Amino acid sequence: MKLLTRTSIKAALLVLLTVAATASVRAQDARIQTSQLDALAAKASETVDVNIDESLMQMTAKFLSSKDPDEAKVKALVNGLKGIYVKSFEFESEGQYSAADLESIRVQLRNSAWSKVVNINSKKEGSIEVYLMHVAGNINGLAVLAFEPKEIMVVNIVGPVDLEKLSDLEGNFGVPVLGIEYPKAKRKN
Amino acid sequence: MKQAMASFLTVIALVLVIPTAQAKGDGFNEVVRLIEQFYHVKHQGVPLLARAGIKTATTVARISGGPRRQIAEAGSVKVSYFEDQDFGSAAGYPQFKAQMGTTLATNWSPLIQVASPKEQEQTYIYLQDAGEKFKVLVITVEPRDACVVQVTLSPQTLAKLMQTPDEMGNAITSDATKDE
Numbered sequence: 139m140k141l142l143t144r145t146s147i148k149a150a151l152l153v154l155l156t157v158a159a160t161a162s163v164r165a166q167d168a169r170i171q172t173s174q175l176d177a178l179a180a181k182a183s184e185t186v187d188v189n190i191d192e193s194l195m196q197m198t199a200k201f202l203s204s205k206d207p208d209e210a211k212v213k214a215l216v217n218g219l220k221g222i223y224v225k226s227f228e229f230e231s232e233g234q235y236s237a238a239d240l241e242s243i244r245v246q247l248r249n250s251a252w253s254k255v256v257n258i259n260s261k262k263e264g265s266i267e268v269y270l271m272h273v274a275g276n277i278n279g280l281a282v283l284a285f286e287p288k289e290i291m292v293v294n295i296v297g298p299v300d301l302e303k304l305s306d307l308e309g310n311f312g313v314p315v316l317g318i319e320y321p322k323a324k325r326k327n
Numbered sequence: 328m329k330q331a332m333a334s335f336l337t338v339i340a341l342v343l344v345i346p347t348a349q350a351k352g353d354g355f356n357e358v359v360r361l362i363e364q365f366y367h368v369k370h371q372g373v374p375l376l377a378r379a380g381i382k383t384a385t386t387v388a389r390i391s392g393g394p395r396r397q398i399a400e401a402g403s404v405k406v407s408y409f410e411d412q413d414f415g416s417a418a419g420y421p422q423f424k425a426q427m428g429t430t431l432a433t434n435w436s437p438l439i440q441v442a443s444p445k446e447q448e449q450t451y452i453y454l455q456d457a458g459e460k461f462k463v464l465v466i467t468v469e470p471r472d473a474c475v476v477q478v479t480l481s482p483q484t485l486a487k488l489m490q491t492p493d494e495m496g497n498a499i500t501s502d503a504t505k506d507e
Binding site: 176177179180182183184185186187188189190191193194197198200201202209212230310311 | 419420421424437438442443444445454456482483487489490491492493
């Protein structure tokens, strides 16, 4: 009986450790899950889904020319990025997505690693929330949640994002032009 | 006894052969078949394969801003065309997208998927790492036409096209199918 109890305690501890380790790994991972929004596609008048993973990002950075000024600029921008993911839905009428849909994204950004750096709320022009993930003083990722009555969009950039150059990324690699004036990144010494 | 042994051997042979056949599937034929089954349409052969290769290269040359013919060695180009047929489906776009994902899940990575269900327009781009090159599969479905194009691109070409992934499908498909 004692052996059984010891074994059970060990098993429980092992499970707890595994759960804690998994949670810690997830906390460091700037990739957010958006597949729960896929059901909206049935009601949407237009959907866009862009997935550029780490291997593609690295390949792009590797093969863009450093000599061509335009390519060199993009190369510097994407160097080190581990992924760009965009998902958007446009609807014919209002009320096609719910607060729960937005919450399914926000809940992933509600931990100590993420901080909201931009929060624009406009009933007419829509709302934009920009989140940054900081790990050990470095930016490890970015998430943008933009929504209007007839549109919802999630942009997720994984990797060291240079916030000051981020607007240059808009219009490239499937990142939509959001027109946000990003705050200047705080330099940590 | 002999009959039982023969049946047993047949089953073993089938078990061994079926995964090999599936592994040989390159995605292109599977997608063409999926479109045929899902929309109850029939594809037409396009005898433009060699020319399509040149056209794709031309697109890339245009994108890169000059006559960079060396990209013409894009390799094999496969085109399958569905013309003047009905691509309306009661099951709808999400169902088709899901089936496409399942069909290509093993060897292909989705790059971009754009759909306007109201206009009945869908574009899918999938990528596959093929060693030193990349295979790109572009599937376009419109109300009356559809097209499946597979091209092999160098990483340099793909890197250029990647900057505007939303234009990539159009660029590859139109040049692979345009009859100039």
